[in-house]
Amino acid sequence: MTLTAPVSLRRQVPLTIDGQPVTVFEGATILDACSQQGVEVPTLCFLETLTPVNVCRICVVEVTGSRVLVPACSRKVEPGMEVQTASERVRTSRRMVLELLGSSVDLSLAGDDVQRWISEYGARPERHGRQATGDEGDAGSVDGVVRGSTRDTAHAGHHAAPSGDAALTVAQPVKRDNPQYVRDYSRCILCYKCVEACGVDAQNTFAIAVAGRGFDARISTEFAIDLPDSACVYCGNCIGVCPTGALMFVSEHDMRARGEWDESRQSVTRTVCPYCGVGCNLELHVQDNRIVKVMSPLDHDVTRGNLCVKGRFGFEFAQARDGGAS
Numbered sequence: 001m002t003l004t005a006p007v008s009l010r011r012q013v014p015l016t017i018d019g020q021p022v023t024v025f026e027g028a029t030i031l032d033a034c035s036q037q038g039v040e041v042p043t044l045c046f047l048e049t050l051t052p053v054n055v056c057r058i059c060v061v062e063v064t065g066s067r068v069l070v071p072a073c074s075r076k077v078e079p080g081m082e083v084q085t086a087s088e089r090v091r092t093s094r095r096m097v098l099e100l101l102g103s104s105v106d107l108s109l110a111g112d113d114v115q116r117w118i119s120e121y122g123a124r125p126e127r128h129g130r131q132a133t134g135d136e137g138d139a140g141s142v143d144g145v146v147r148g149s150t151r152d153t154a155h156a157g158h159h160a161a162p163s164g165d166a167a168l169t170v171a172q173p174v175k176r177d178n179p180q181y182v183r184d185y186s187r188c189i190l191c192y193k194c195v196e197a198c199g200v201d202a203q204n205t206f207a208i209a210v211a212g213r214g215f216d217a218r219i220s221t222e223f224a225i226d227l228p229d230s231a232c233v234y235c236g237n238c239i240g241v242c243p244t245g246a247l248m249f250v251s252e253h254d255m256r257a258r259g260e261w262d263e264s265r266q267s268v269t270r271t272v273c274p275y276c277g278v279g280c281n282l283e284l285h286v287q288d289n290r291i292v293k294v295m296s297p298l299d300h301d302v303t304r305g306n307l308c309v310k311g312r313f314g315f316e317f318a319q320a321r322d323g324g325a326s
């Protein structure tokens with residue numbers, strides 16, 4: 001059993017951020033220290049309820065004496081550390097991350113912060129080639145088959161040189177194999193959050209993992225089988241943590257497709273799940289007097305953003321009398 005010292009006994013660690021002195025508790029990360037100081041550090045794969053996996057590298061900062069840039073989301077502070085969050089080296093690295101993602105992934109639903117960072121860091125995804133759609137057969141195809149649509153069947157080592165005409169893309173058809181949620185991996189930035197939520201950080205179901213290597217790496221069920229045949233229990237905790245809209249309620253997906261999704265007309269009501277005695281908190285997103293999706297607050301002691309299938313998708317019964325959720 002690990003004993004944690006009471007806050008009052010924990011050692012204070014002094015450091016500087018962009019030349020300004022700051023003191024934080026021992027065990028804090030550079031990201032914690034920056035937040036305390038009001039310095040924004042962009043993050044994509046970090047979430048406070050998940051174990052840091054350090055895969056997106058957009059949070060990197062410069063630390064005096066360190067040969068390489070370090071990920072602020074997981075690197076613990078040390079006494080006397082000198083951190084630069086906005087040096088040219090840091091900005092170049094973050095710009096490159098945004099450009100590589102923006103050139104190959106559909107980031108249109110990735111949130112206002114991501115769009116703002118693309119602009120603020122001067123990222124120009126178009127530098128990497130014309131935006132490929134995934135339907136045109138020239139985006140790094142293997143044997144004439146479009147790479148973006150063949151990732152699930154890609155074989156290790158089978159790579160063709162990209163034509164250079166269009167940027168490589170992860171574009172592929174939306175996976176719709178169950179009534180609850182869709183998987184649109186053309187929006188996936190491989191942040192691993194869904195894998196963590198499905199695994200040891202929440203659900204311990206391990207229905208999904210990262211398969212493949214390099215550009216062919218993708219989130220997959222075992223042997224890329226459909227969700228109903230996999231270990232998935234439809235808790236939807238992966239949807240709750242996905243930052244890009246790659247995982248989405250069928251209700252939201254279909255409303256977007258019909259041009260009906262309108263967050264300005266939606267209200268969010270926090271309530272308690274009625275299905276059992278655990279007391280999970282729900283956030284009901286309601287549009288036109290209909291529940292369109294159910295999320296869960298990250299800051300709730302019991303729930304920490306997670307639900308089971310009943311809390312996440314059982315809302316359909318509440319409006320079953322007039323035809324279901326969407």
Ligand code: SF4
Pocket residue numbers: 194197198203205206207208231232233234235236237238239
């Ligand atoms: S719905 Fe739950 S069990 Fe299914 S893949 Fe997502 S996190 Fe895993």
Ligand code: SF4
Pocket residue numbers: 187188189190191192193194195219238241242243244245246247
């Ligand atoms: S599906 Fe979403 S949560 Fe999962 S790796 Fe892709 S972007 Fe991240």
Ligand code: FES
Pocket residue numbers: 042043044045046053054055056057058059060071072073074
């Ligand atoms: S947010 Fe730190 S590596 Fe992704």
